Amino acid sequence: MMTSFSLLSLLRIETRKLTGRALLWVEVGLLALFIAALHLALMAVLSQPNPQGMPPEAVNALQASLRWPEGLLSGLTFANGGELGGLFVVVLVAALAAQEYTWRTVHLWLSRGVERGAYLLAKFGGIVLALFLLALTALVVGGVVTGIYTWKTVGALPWHAMPWAEAGLGVFKIVLTMLPYAGLTLAVAVLSRSTMVAIGVGLGYSLLVENLAVEVLVLLSPGVARVARYLPTMLAKSVVGSISATEMAVSVGMQGGDAPSLLSPGLASVLLVGYALMGLAVAWWAFRRQDISA
Numbered sequence: 556m557m558t559s560f561s562l563l564s565l566l567r568i569e570t571r572k573l574t575g576r577a578l579l580w581v582e583v584g585l586l587a588l589f590i591a592a593l594h595l596a597l598m599a600v601l602s603q604p605n606p607q608g609m610p611p612e613a614v615n616a617l618q619a620s621l622r623w624p625e626g627l628l629s630g631l632t633f634a635n636g637g638e639l640g641g642l643f644v645v646v647l648v649a650a651l652a653a654q655e656y657t658w659r660t661v662h663l664w665l666s667r668g669v670e671r672g673a674y675l676l677a678k679f680g681g682i683v684l685a686l687f688l689l690a691l692t693a694l695v696v697g698g699v700v701t702g703i704y705t706w707k708t709v710g711a712l713p714w715h716a717m718p719w720a721e722a723g724l725g726v727f728k729i730v731l732t733m734l735p736y737a738g739l740t741l742a743v744a745v746l747s748r749s750t751m752v753a754i755g756v757g758l759g760y761s762l763l764v765e766n767l768a769v770e771v772l773v774l775l776s777p778g779v780a781r782v783a784r785y786l787p788t789m790l791a792k793s794v795v796g797s798i799s800a801t802e803m804a805v806s807v808g809m810q811g812g813d814a815p816s817l818l819s820p821g822l823a824s825v826l827l828v829g830y831a832l833m834g835l836a837v838a839w840w841a842f843r844r845q846d847i848s849a
Contacts, residue, residue: 560667560668560669560673561673562673562676562677565669565673565674565676565677566677566680566681568677569677569678569680569681570681570684572681573651573681573684573685576650576651578646578647578650579647579685579688582643582646582647582689583688583689583692585643586634586639586640586643586689586692586693586696587692587696589633589639590630590633590634590639590692590693590696590697590700591696591700593633594621594629594630594697594700594701594704595700597617597621598621598704601614601617601618601621618708621701621704622701622704622705622708622709623698623701623702623705623712623713623716623717624713624716624717624718626697626698626701626702626704626705627694627697627698627701627702627717627718627722628694628697628698628718628721628722628725628798629697629701630693630694630695630696630697630698630700630701631690631693631694631697631725631726631728631729631795631798632795632798633693633697634689634690634692634693634729635729635732635733635791635792635794635795636729636732636733636734636735636736636787636788636791636827637732637765637787637788637789637791637792637795638791640689640690640693640729640732640733641732641733641736641761641788641791642758642761642762643689644686644689644733644736644737644740645736645740645753645754645757645758645761646754646757646758647682647685648682648736648737648740648741648744648753648757649740649743649744649750649751649753649754649757650750651678651681651682651685652678652682652740652741652744652745652753653744653745653747653748653749653750653752653753654750656748657748657750661674661847662847665847671839671842671843672839672843675745675835675838675839675842678741679737679741679835679838682737682741683730683734683737686730686733686734686737687726687730689733690726690727690729690730690733691726693729694722694725694726698722721798724798725798728794728795728797728798728824729795731794731824731827731828732787732790732791732794732795732827734827734828734830734831735787735790735827735830735831735834736757736761736787737831737834738830738831738832738833738834738835738838739756739757739760739830739834740753740754740756740757740834741834741835741838742834742835742837742838742841743756743757744838745837745838745841745842745845746837746838746841761788765786765787765788766788768783768786769783769786769788769789781816784816784817784818785818785826787827787830789817789818790818790823790824790826790827791823791827792817793817793818793819793820793823794820794823794824794827796817796820797820
């Protein structure tokens, strides 16, 4: 029997399916663990008399970035698409999209009269909600760890000076940096109908292609290296750098006279969304042509 489903009802169903997947909560837990461990490791290094031979000014700046109010936003740095966030997104999206071919969930929904466009949009909408959950996890865990650090080193928490609005905007910005990797993985998952292929291509691009491309372009010439600014990982650095408390971390990661300059955060955000829409468009192009028998 054919049944009509609205996009909103499909999105609600996707959300219920998503929150019922153990993989999502495993990723949330792992991301929280990694962010807490990275903060604690950095705090341990900074507690040494002469940490890594760093000048006192740099040590003081890093310590300040780990204390509230700046420290509230520090966890967002590690969750951006060019860092841990991108890796988690690739695995999650590959599983959410490709496994439904194996489980024949796609066949079931289409046989019930669900339009392909509505199904794909609802799937992508559920993915975006998952990205917000990952970004929010990074914010909360980073805020808790740095809050404890602030209490131990300063003796009080500056509640009156907390950048709550910046925190909300920061979560949104981190989601923007994840979107291209979600779009790429979704496209590969639909094209291949394989979880392993989607994970392999996504991780291969994130870990190898982007990093090697930046290094090779820098070696060629400063002029050619400017092309690297348009890669998602470099666009992510630009957007993350616009979050006030993460500027120190981005500047440390971009040290080196040959490092390509970054685009403006506004232009970088537009391009990140554009890359995500390109991935979604490819997924739609492939999905509407697939022969999916019920």
